[in-house]
Amino acid sequence: MAMGISSIVLMENMPAVxxxxxxxxxxxxxxxxxxxxxxxxxxxxRFLSKFIKNPNTGISEEEFQxxxxxxxxxxxxSGTGIYGSIVSGMxxxxxxxxxxxxxxxxxxxxxxxxxGGVVSVVAIPQLIIFxxxxxxxxYIYPMTxxxxxxxxxxxxxxxxxxxxxxMIKVKMFPTPDMIPAMILxxxxxxxxxxxxxxxxx
Numbered sequence: 001m002a003m004g005i006s007s008i009v010l011m012e013n014m015p016a017v018x019x020x021x022x023x024x025x026x027x028x029x030x031x032x033x034x035x036x037x038x039x040x041x042x043x044x045x046r047f048l049s050k051f052i053k054n055p056n057t058g059i060s061e062e063e064f065q066x067x068x069x070x071x072x073x074x075x076x077x078s079g080t081g082i083y084g085s086i087v088s089g090m091x092x093x094x095x096x097x098x099x100x101x102x103x104x105x106x107x108x109x110x111x112x113x114x115x116g117g118v119v120s121v122v123a124i125p126q127l128i129i130f131x132x133x134x135x136x137x138x139y140i141y142p143m144t145x146x147x148x149x150x151x152x153x154x155x156x157x158x159x160x161x162x163x164x165x166x167m168i169k170v171k172m173f174p175t176p177d178m179i180p181a182m183i184l185x186x187x188x189x190x191x192x193x194x195x196x197x198x199x200x201x
Contacts, residue, residue: 001160001161001164001165003080003103003157003160004156004157004159004160004161004162004163004164005157006157007080007153007154007156007157007160008154008157008158008161009154010150010153010154010157011150011151011154011157012150012151012154012189013147013151013189013192013193013197015192015196016151016185016188016189016191016192016193017151017155017158017185017189019188020151020155020181020184020185020188021155021158021178021181023180023181023184023188024178024179024180024182024183024184024185025174025177025180025181027180027184028174028176028177028178028179028180028181029174029177033176033177033180034069034174034176034177036176037069037072037073037176038065038069038176040072040125041065041068041072042065044068044118044121044122045064045068045118047121048117048118048121059114064114064115066166066172067111067114067115068115068118069175069176070163070166070167070175071111071115071119071122072122072125072176073159073163073175073176073179074107074160074163074167075104075108075122075123075126076122076125076126077129077159077175077176077179077182080096080099080156080160081097081100081126081129081130082129082130082133082152082156082182083096083149083152083153083156084096084097084099084100084130085097085129085130085131085133085134085137086134086136086137086140086141087137087141088134088137089133089134089135089136089137089138089141090137090138090141090142091141097130108122144186145193147189147193148186148189148190148193149186151185151186151189152182152185152186152189155181155182155185156182158178158181159175159178159179159181159182162175162178163175
């Protein structure tokens with residue numbers, strides 16, 4: 001949650017970021033993205049249960065699935081990971097991904113106490129997503145501006161903050177449905193800076 005807040009304060013175009021989060025979440029709900037992430041988590045659990053016995057942690061199946069979904073979003077769709085992969089692929093600066101890997105290691109250990117071995121399988125979609133972004137970075141990064149990047153980080157911060165609220169069970173935000181906002185925020189930030197701001201300033 002602290003990392004999310006530290007990313008949100010970088011925001012330069014608040015209306016663009018808020019609009020991206022709202023529209024992105026609406027798209028996620030319409031295409032049932034959260035259900036697809038849940039199904040992915042269930043498939044990983046079923047696959048792993050063939051080899052590793054499920055831990056007897058005393059939590060309900062519903063809570064187990066909600067926690068696994070939170071973990072998938074936290075590891076695979078955080079602004080830090082996505083931005084870090086792009087920066088790493090474009091500039092060769094791996095410091096962001098290294099910092100995230102250290103944080104993810106200890107987070108995974110904590111989650112493994114509750115969920116068991118299925119936590120290790122989350123590394124597979126995480127690797128695929130970050131590797132694709134790393135390879136595409138040469139095409140994405142040159143088209144961005146500093147403002148777009150800061151707004152992108154802020155959008156990722158909102159997802160991380162919402163994920164934190166899910167983890168401490170204060171509010172079960174639909175974080176999987178919020179993922180499309182990460183795709184929308186850069187174009188909307190650019191449109192806002194290039195066309196809307198000159199009209200209202």
